[in-house]
Amino acid sequence: xxxxxxxxxxxxxxxxxxxxxxxxxxxxxxxxxxxxxxxxxxxxxxxxxxxxxxxxxxxxxxxxxxxxxxxxxxxxxxxxxxxxxxxxxxxxxxxxxxxxxxxxxxxxxxxxxxxxxxxxxxxxxxxxxxxxxxxxxxxxxxxxxxxxxxxxxxxxxxxxxxxxxxxxxxxxxxxxxxxxxxxxxxxxxxxxxxxxxxxxxxxxxxxxxxxxxxxxxxxxxxxxxxxxxxxxxxxxxxxxxxxxxxxxxxxxxxxxxxxxxxxxxxxxxxxxxxxxxxxxxxxxxxxxxxxxxxxxxxxxxxxxxxxxxxxxxxxxxxxxxxxxxxxxxxxxxxxxxxxxxx
Amino acid sequence: xxxxxxxxxxxxxxxxxxxxxxxxxxxxxxxxxxxxxxxxxxxxxxxxxxxxxxxxxxxxxxxxxxxxxxxxxxxxxxxxxxxxxxxxxxxxxxxxxxxxxxxxxxxxxxxxxxxxxxxxxxxxxxxxxxxxxxxxxxxxxxxxxxxxxxxxxxxxxxxxxxxxxxxxxxxxxxxxxxxxxxxxxxxxxxxxxxxxxxxxxxxxxxxxxxxxxxxxxxxxxxxxxxxxxxxxxxxxxxxxxxxxxxxxxxxxxxxxxxxxxxxxxxxxxxxxxxxxxxxxxxxxxxxxxxxxxxxxxxxxxxxxxxxxxxxxxxxxxxxxxxxxxxxxxxxxxxxxxxxxxxxxxxxxxxxxxxxxxxxxxxxxxxxxxxxxxxxxxxxxxxxxxxxxxxxxxxxxxxxxxxxxxxxxx
Numbered sequence: 048x049x050x051x052x053x054x055x056x057x058x059x060x061x062x063x064x065x066x067x068x069x070x071x072x073x074x075x076x077x078x079x080x081x082x083x084x085x086x087x088x089x090x091x092x093x094x095x096x097x098x099x100x101x102x103x104x105x106x107x108x109x110x111x112x113x114x115x116x117x118x119x120x121x122x123x124x125x126x127x128x129x130x131x132x133x134x135x136x137x138x139x140x141x142x143x144x145x146x147x148x149x150x151x152x153x154x155x156x157x158x159x160x161x162x163x164x165x166x167x168x169x170x171x172x173x174x175x176x177x178x179x180x181x182x183x184x185x186x187x188x189x190x191x192x193x194x195x196x197x198x199x200x201x202x203x204x205x206x207x208x209x210x211x212x213x214x215x216x217x218x219x220x221x222x223x224x225x226x227x228x229x230x231x232x233x234x235x236x237x238x239x240x241x242x243x244x245x246x247x248x249x250x251x252x253x254x255x256x257x258x259x260x261x262x263x264x265x266x267x268x269x270x271x272x273x274x275x276x277x278x279x280x281x282x283x284x285x286x287x288x289x290x291x292x293x294x295x296x297x298x299x300x301x302x303x304x305x306x307x308x309x310x311x312x313x314x315x316x317x318x319x320x321x322x323x324x325x326x327x328x329x330x331x332x333x334x335x336x337x338x339x340x341x342x343x344x345x346x347x348x349x350x351x352x353x354x355x356x357x358x359x360x361x362x363x364x365x366x367x368x369x370x371x372x373x374x375x376x377x378x379x380x381x382x383x384x385x386x387x388x389x
Numbered sequence: 390x391x392x393x394x395x396x397x398x399x400x401x402x403x404x405x406x407x408x409x410x411x412x413x414x415x416x417x418x419x420x421x422x423x424x425x426x427x428x429x430x431x432x433x434x435x436x437x438x439x440x441x442x443x444x445x446x447x448x449x450x451x452x453x454x455x456x457x458x459x460x461x462x463x464x465x466x467x468x469x470x471x472x473x474x475x476x477x478x479x480x481x482x483x484x485x486x487x488x489x490x491x492x493x494x495x496x497x498x499x500x501x502x503x504x505x506x507x508x509x510x511x512x513x514x515x516x517x518x519x520x521x522x523x524x525x526x527x528x529x530x531x532x533x534x535x536x537x538x539x540x541x542x543x544x545x546x547x548x549x550x551x552x553x554x555x556x557x558x559x560x561x562x563x564x565x566x567x568x569x570x571x572x573x574x575x576x577x578x579x580x581x582x583x584x585x586x587x588x589x590x591x592x593x594x595x596x597x598x599x600x601x602x603x604x605x606x607x608x609x610x611x612x613x614x615x616x617x618x619x620x621x622x623x624x625x626x627x628x629x630x631x632x633x634x635x636x637x638x639x640x641x642x643x644x645x646x647x648x649x650x651x652x653x654x655x656x657x658x659x660x661x662x663x664x665x666x667x668x669x670x671x672x673x674x675x676x677x678x679x680x681x682x683x684x685x686x687x688x689x690x691x692x693x694x695x696x697x698x699x700x701x702x703x704x705x706x707x708x709x710x711x712x713x714x715x716x717x718x719x720x721x722x723x724x725x726x727x728x729x730x731x732x733x734x735x736x737x738x739x740x741x742x743x744x745x746x747x748x749x750x751x752x753x754x755x756x757x758x759x760x761x762x763x764x765x766x767x768x769x770x771x772x773x774x775x776x777x778x779x780x781x782x783x784x785x786x787x788x789x790x791x792x793x794x795x796x797x798x
Binding site (some may be wrong): 083086088097098132161245333334352 | 456761
């Protein structure tokens with residue numbers, strides 16, 4: 048394609064990407080290095096029902112509004128927010144490092160800081176759910192592919208259901224099932240013969256439940272992609288393998304999987320991104336006491352009675368950086384392929 | 390269209406027994422607020438006004454949208470229905486206007502106690518009060534021959550007997566869900582032990598104190614008698630446990646008292662055994678381990694005077710004294726409106742006021758403290774760290790947030 052044609056062809060996309068991707072990222076970056084002005088406080092008399100009048104502290108709006116008008120963006124603080132306790136917690140980590148006698152104690156106390164606690168769960172979730180989703184997706188795709196043609200439609204419909212259900216609703220369904228009075232919760236109590244056992248009260252169990260949910264929800268996505276890929280599998284190759292006496296497992300291992308490999312990369316890419324931003328199950332499971340993620344931290348910053356915009360912005364930027372790091376191996380490979388072609 | 394019809398039908402049914410008064414307004418009104426029966430009544434009655442459009446957006450997520458919706462010029466929302474905790478966020482950003490002139494002009498029906506005065510200016514009109522207090526099963530207490538507990542220590546002792554006699558495995562209920570609820574229960578207990586959140590006049594935190602440690606230890610002791618899933622139980626889940634007959638004693642919101650036994654699925658035993666008392670004290674203190682709340686409405690600053698006037702008139706129509714003659718409306722809340730006759734369900738909140746319960750702190754930085762408590766206390770409740778460590782974490786998390794917001798240097 049000629050450069051000029053390409054330019055006009057690409058312009059609408061570029062404009063949309065600039066408006067809806069580049070601009071918000073720039074806006075978030077700016078918000079993350081500015082914070083609100085120092086609050087000017089004053090004591091005032093406050094009168095409320097059933098209590099009467101008391102002296103309370105409040106913000107001096109006249110003094111503050113002058114500050115705000117002079118500098119509407121707030122105070123420039125550089126990377127302070129990124130380095131504070133709510134994020135990278137540089138000073139706290141250094142202190143923990145000095146005061147810990149073993150690596151175990153170090154990591155244990157690191158988990159007490161919100162960012163590292165969130166990363167601990169997020170990375171575990173990402174690196175367990177992604178391969179499991181690919182594995183289960185492939186298994187379901189192979190199984191459905193082998194089903195009699197007349198049943199296929201029905202089986203595909205039911206296999207897709209977990210992906211069709213709104214994530215929050217799906218999470219709530221599982222959440223109620225594992226309740227100590229829910230069907231799975233009661234079953235586990237009965238199996239373990241311990242009526243006090245609660246899946247929701249143990250961090251390990253909650254992590255497992257969240258990971259099971261993650262796999263349950265996303266496996267149909269991998270299934271659909273792989274199933275579509277299976278339809279393009281050349282029949283003659285499979286037949287050749289069968290004539291050579293390959294078992295079913297060998298056919299899958301040496302014919303099917305290599306054929307689907309580009310799709311595996313694609314699914315892995317999307318899943319790494321999605322799982323790194325794990326959010327809905329944590330909210331649906333009310334699991335914030337046991338597991339948090341960066342997305343949950345952003346939600347929490349913005350959902351409190353006093354919104355912490357700068358903190359949420361900094362976490363957002365760190366999420367973007369985290370996704371970029373996770374995807375870098377694949378991106379580097381794509382770049383090499385591109386260079387190889389020219 | 391259908392939605393409009395449903396909303397209209399809802400408004401009519403609420404008002405079925407009271408006569409609609411003429412209410413004329415000359416400019417748009419847009420209301421944002423929380424979602425529970427009393428507030429829905431206020432919203433529906435504000436919508437009775439004619440002459441201009443009255444929109445309402447009542448949702449549990451109101452706190453996430455009211456501030457952004459009032460910061461523009463003109464503001465999207467001309468009125469926000471808030472409580473004493475959430476008015477602070479609106480005051481901090483200076484998006485609500487003083488109401489003194491409008492009260493003088495249209496506020497004849499208001500009682501002096503309804504006027505929320507900050508620094509001499511009326512900033513909000515309160516219409517209902519709320520507090521957490523004891524709800525209990527009198528049939529269970531009669532069975533073990535015990536009085537309703539007046540202190541948390543008695544609550545523990547009563548719970549022990551109930552468990553030992555095999556009546557209930559987990560007789561105490563509590564909204565201990567990690568986050569806002571858990572923090573609120575800490576606030577109650579901390580105040581009960583005489584704790585102060587901040588050094589007076591400053592934003593310096595003082596929760597890592599003897600009162601803080603005592604409060605946490607009491608909460609831990611109570612949680613031993615709760616459903617083991619307590620860290621995921623908010624008010625709704627706690628009430629569900631109570632309604633199902635699994636819980637005999639709980640500290641619960643007064644605003645939930647009226648509907649506690651009227652929902653579907655409440656067992657006959659719970660219906661007949663349900664009883665209400667005032668809040669409990671703790672650690673030999675005289676101030677109840679609870680907080681006093683009010684709900685009220687505000688008028689946006691960034692709107693025209695005509696819109697402010699229309700909003701005030703419409704909101705006044707939402708809380709007019711005639712509504713108090715409607716039995717269904719009357720029992721929905723502990724109203725502060727003229728002519729309100731308290732129902733049986735209001736006993737707990739009035740008792741709380743009589744006992745001198747402290748109001749929830751209306752400090753610009755209390756929201757940050759609440760968030761920090763909600764995030765950091767879960768580890769202690771699970772037994773993963775000591776009370777001192779948890780409270781040190783709370784202070785550290787709060788200080789980071791307060792520095793960001795400019796409350797601490």
